[in-house]
Amino acid sequence: MLLKFIKRFQKYKVKEIKINGKKIKAIVAETSTKRTIGLMYTERLSKNMCMLFVFNRDGRHGIWMLNMKFSIDVLWLDSKKRIICLKENLKPCKGILNCEVSYPKKRARYIIELNSGYVKSNGLKVGSMASFNAQS
Numbered sequence: 001m002l003l004k005f006i007k008r009f010q011k012y013k014v015k016e017i018k019i020n021g022k023k024i025k026a027i028v029a030e031t032s033t034k035r036t037i038g039l040m041y042t043e044r045l046s047k048n049m050c051m052l053f054v055f056n057r058d059g060r061h062g063i064w065m066l067n068m069k070f071s072i073d074v075l076w077l078d079s080k081k082r083i084i085c086l087k088e089n090l091k092p093c094k095g096i097l098n099c100e101v102s103y104p105k106k107r108a109r110y111i112i113e114l115n116s117g118y119v120k121s122n123g124l125k126v127g128s129m130a131s132f133n134a135q136s
Contacts, residue, residue, distance in 0.1 A: 010034055017052060017132035019075070019112065020124055026052035026112070026132065038113065040067035045115050053111035054134050061108055062101040068092035071116035076104035081130045084108055089116045110134070 013028040025048060029035045035053050039045070055061055063074055069092060076085040085104035093099035112130065 010037065015052075015132060017050075017112075017130060019050075019130045020122060020128040022122060024048050024050055024114075026050050028052050028054060030054040038063065039072070042069065044070055047115070049115075050118075051113045052132065053113075055109055055111075058107040058109050060103050060106075061111060062103040063090075063111060063113070064099050064101045065090055065093045066096060066099045073114045073116055073119040074102065075112040075114070075119070075124065075130070076106075076108035077110040077112065077130055078106070079109040081110065081132070083124060083126055083128045083130070086119055086124060086126065088119050
């Protein structure tokens, strides 16, 4: 519940990014607090929305589905914004004890969380590219 309270006071930037040449709006999580909260407690994402997690350095950054209300597809990108790992249709956790963390196979700089089905319907695969300015 504390994270739900903290989330109310976070101000998020929204930027347009391209994934495999297709434009989509991204809610940017560039601080540790925003990355921790992620899409927790969010009722849904609009069709052409995603969340972009920006990290200061490459790492095996994991995600979990605690306090999530819908399934998502997840992309891990390297520092060149190339998809290095993806997972489809991750489902919300039933509780903290049964909540697995998903990690990429390689070190990543960015994570993109999308509505479930986006990867398949847009033909994304390892090696596909994204483009965005991570700084602004």
